[in-house]
Amino acid sequence: ADWAAAVAAVHGLPAGGTVLLVCHVNPDGDALGSMLGMALGLRRLGITQLQATFPGATAGSGDDGYAGPPEVPEPFRWLPGLDLLVPAADAYPAPDLFLCFDAASASRLGGLADRLGTAGAAVVLDHHASNTRFGGIHLVDPGAAATSVVAEGLLNRLEVPLDAEIAQCLYVALATDTGSFRFDMTTPAVHEMAARLIATGISPGVISRRIFDTRPFGAVRLYGDVLQRAKLEPEAAGGVGLVWTYATLDDLARHGQKPYVLEALIDSVRCAAEADVSCVVKQAGPGEWAVSMRSKGAVDVSRVAVALGGGGHRLAAGFTGRGSVDDVIGSIRAELRGA
Ligand code: 5GP
Ligand code: MN
Ligand code: MN
Structure with missing residues (x-):
């Protein structure tokens, strides 16, 4: 990783220099937590x-x-x-320093990706x-x-000490992406980092309840x-068992819910023991679907996702699907057959 270049880019900021931090579209806990933790550190x-x-x-109403x-x-x-959050339309058009978080490709930054060209330095x-190795300075660690x-x-290399505010942000990010310290990448280093964060005085119980265990009753229904309506296909493709379901904008409207409540849906679906691969197809617009995939180990779902225009990790990946639910599931079956 280009640690020295990243540190130099921060230290080399001119007096009054502008810094823009951006995370991926539809931000999750890792995107927001890593970005805000770093922003607080830079402050x-x-x-x-x-x-x-x-x-x-966009701009909030203050309600x-x-x-x-x-x-x-x-x-x-x-x-x-x-x-520190501003509407995307108000972001510095040509910041002295641009940092982006948790985005595997420039397309995950939407229109803000143009700062990769206009910024003084892009980390x-x-x-x-x-990760497609877009941008200039790469701090990309697939082992993280x-x-x-x-x-x-x-932050460590910038000699910013952890405080409770930074720690809350980084803890949310770490807990989100490790599935609350359950996934395979939950290494000794992960627990050591969690220990450093918790040592600042933050409360894992309170944080976990807020981010994982608090949803409107309508989300339960x-x-x-x-x-x-989940479907199990024990032999969906080349002997791979597939379990899947979908949720439409009408489903959300009927229960008065927002899309974020569906983020954890894949966790309820993927526990089906008969399936190697699980999939949730979430409507984002007319004929447009945000697809989440998970694997139990044998199948690399990031290969499937990349082939269909998305990305992710071996055991957790996603992409934007087009057409009908059947079209989307059909494209996954076809990729699984080839994978
Ligand atoms: P989730 O299913 O939790 O939304 O995402 C799982 C993983 O897949 C995450 O690492 C996320 O970055 C990646 N991912 C999900 N959707 C997309 C997408 O549309 N494009 C890309 N490139 N990656 C995605
Ligand atoms: Mn992440
Ligand atoms: Mn993410």
């Missing part, structure tokens, strides 16, 4: 011209005491550093094996359990509908 260094955003972020972009999912609306912090591991590495 500790005395950097004041500091903005964070993500594709699609309910929350003034940030309405696109930040409710479970994350308590994170420290949310005050990519990521952990996807499928979360982008926040990379972010902590950079929505899960009932969507799980009811």
Whole structure:
């Protein structure tokens, strides 16, 4: 990783230099947590011209005491550093320093990817094996359990001490991407990092309840509908067992729910013992679907996702599907047959 170049880019900022931090579209806990943890760290260094955003972020109304972009999912609306978030349209057009988080490809940055060309320096912090090595300075570690591991590495090299606010952000990111320290990449180093974060005084119980275990009642009923229609195909493709379901915008509307409540749906689906691969197809618009895939180990779903225009990790990947649900599932079956 280009640690020295990244540190030099931060230290080389001119007085009053502008810094723009961006994470991937439809941000998850790792995207928001690693970005905001780093933003807080840069603020500790005395950097004041500091903005964070993500594709699609708009201006908040200030209702309910929350003034940030309405696109930040409710479970994350308590994170420290949310005050640094700006609408994507207001982001510095040509920042002196551009940092991006948890994006495997420039396309995950939407229109904000143009800063890769206009910024004085562009640092990519990521952990996807499928990272396309876009941008100038690469802090890409496919062995890292979360982008926040990379972010902590950079903060450490910038000699920013961890405080409870930074730690809350990085902990959310780490807990999200390790599935609460259950997935294979939960290494000794992951637990050591968690120990450093918890030692700042943060509460894993409170954080976990907020981000994983607090949803509107309507989300419970929505899960009932969507799980009811799950399909098991024990021999979907070349002997690979597939379990899948889908959720439409109408399903969300019927239960008065927002798309973020479906993020954990894949966890309920993937526990089917008969299936090697699981899949959830979530409608994003007319004929447009956000697809989540998981593997139990034998199948590399990131290969399937990359072949279909997305990306991710061996055991967890996704892509944007087009057409009908049958079209999307059909394309996955075809790729599984070839994989
Ligand atoms: P999830 O299913 O939790 O949304 O995503 C699982 C993994 O797949 C994450 O690492 C995420 O970055 C990746 N992923 C999900 N959707 C997409 C997508 O549309 N494009 C790309 N490139 N990666 C995706
Ligand atoms: Mn992510
Ligand atoms: Mn991640």
